[in-house]
Amino acid sequence: MVVAAPVYAGVPAVKVLIAKSLKNVVVEGMDLQKTIHTHKSSQQYVGKKVISFNCNPKGARRALPRSPLLVASLSSPTGLVSWGKNKYQGELQLLTNPGQESCDLVNNIPLEKYLTTLLAKEMNGTWPVEALKAQAVAARTYALDRVNKGEGFDNPDKLYHLESSEKDQVSGTFMDVTGKTLQAQRETAGEVLVSPSGKLAPAFFHSKCGGKTFRPDQVWGGVEEGYRSVNCTYCRKTGMKDWEYRLKGAKLGTMIDTVLRKYYADQSSPGEIRLMPDSVENSELRFYVGDRLHIIKKSYLRNQAGRELLPSNNFVMSGARGDFHVKGQGYGHGVGLCQLGALELAKRGYDYRQILSFYFPRHRMKKAY
Numbered sequence: 001m002v003v004a005a006p007v008y009a010g011v012p013a014v015k016v017l018i019a020k021s022l023k024n025v026v027v028e029g030m031d032l033q034k035t036i037h038t039h040k041s042s043q044q045y046v047g048k049k050v051i052s053f054n055c056n057p058k059g060a061r062r063a064l065p066r067s068p069l070l071v072a073s074l075s076s077p078t079g080l081v082s083w084g085k086n087k088y089q090g091e092l093q094l095l096t097n098p099g100q101e102s103c104d105l106v107n108n109i110p111l112e113k114y115l116t117t118l119l120a121k122e123m124n125g126t127w128p129v130e131a132l133k134a135q136a137v138a139a140r141t142y143a144l145d146r147v148n149k150g151e152g153f154d155n156p157d158k159l160y161h162l163e164s165s166e167k168d169q170v171s172g173t174f175m176d177v178t179g180k181t182l183q184a185q186r187e188t189a190g191e192v193l194v195s196p197s198g199k200l201a202p203a204f205f206h207s208k209c210g211g212k213t214f215r216p217d218q219v220w221g222g223v224e225e226g227y228r229s230v231n232c233t234y235c236r237k238t239g240m241k242d243w244e245y246r247l248k249g250a251k252l253g254t255m256i257d258t259v260l261r262k263y264y265a266d267q268s269s270p271g272e273i274r275l276m277p278d279s280v281e282n283s284e285l286r287f288y289v290g291d292r293l294h295i296i297k298k299s300y301l302r303n304q305a306g307r308e309l310l311p312s313n314n315f316v317m318s319g320a321r322g323d324f325h326v327k328g329q330g331y332g333h334g335v336g337l338c339q340l341g342a343l344e345l346a347k348r349g350y351d352y353r354q355i356l357s358f359y360f361p362r363h364r365m366k367k368a369y
């Protein structure tokens, strides 16, 4: 008889921040295993158990360390632990916040299980399975890259790899898993994207490119090997409609000044803003303030303006004399996989490998484990 290997053997675990600045944490589960790391003690409860943590005890501020600390871990042999209405697979970890009287909650979960909850949130559990599979490979690649970089790679105070938010990728709970998200994860298990030289690629994705995707260097500045900007017409008819509005010169002036200070160690001098001709091909804006020429990334202006004002980096600005006009398409940063484009390609019969090679034409697929 052939015995199947355990599905998750050898799969790395990913730590995902699911909630911040909590005053109280109440977790629930069957036969809960509780480890208090600060006391080096462990306890197993029998039957259903509710455990309450007070993250704001009297006088705690003095006692709290200056850096975050793993306080407690909770898991259950059933595989599920509840926090409020939500059920999580893997382990829940309670962290203290430095200098604050509150806790953060982290889900430590095998990467493949994490993907089954994420697919329904990042896309939609009812979408064609080939689109979900393309998303699964991109999201696995993104998460594994973060796991390999380590918890504190961009901030030594971080005791997790990812946030469940638009900043990283939006994950769900056990209740978000559907038959299709499970199928998409299983049929791509372990598959990741690698760059032309074979390195794990930070695979980015976004909601709707609106006509073309960007390379990471056009949006964030850091060059990632192998990326191309591709023309995508497949997302045109779905999702957010094209947007346009007028922008007062004074408001644009304030935003430009903040961007120059924040990203370019510069500032604008007094004077009228004169925009140079802009087009969708430009990922940067060129303009004079007074007699000085400035060049800024459109994505930096979007970071400053917010997603309400600039839903994507795919916009064109025009106008003069204190009255400007913004016209744009799409939603999200525009790098890598366009989710609504992937949906349309899957509807037209593309499989997930073809979808991925459309958005990542120079990357290859590989089994990471």
Ligand SMILES: [Zn+2]
Pocket (backbone or CB within 6 Å): 208, 209, 210, 211, 212, 232, 233, 234, 235, 236, 338, 340, 341
């Ligand atoms: Zn698109």
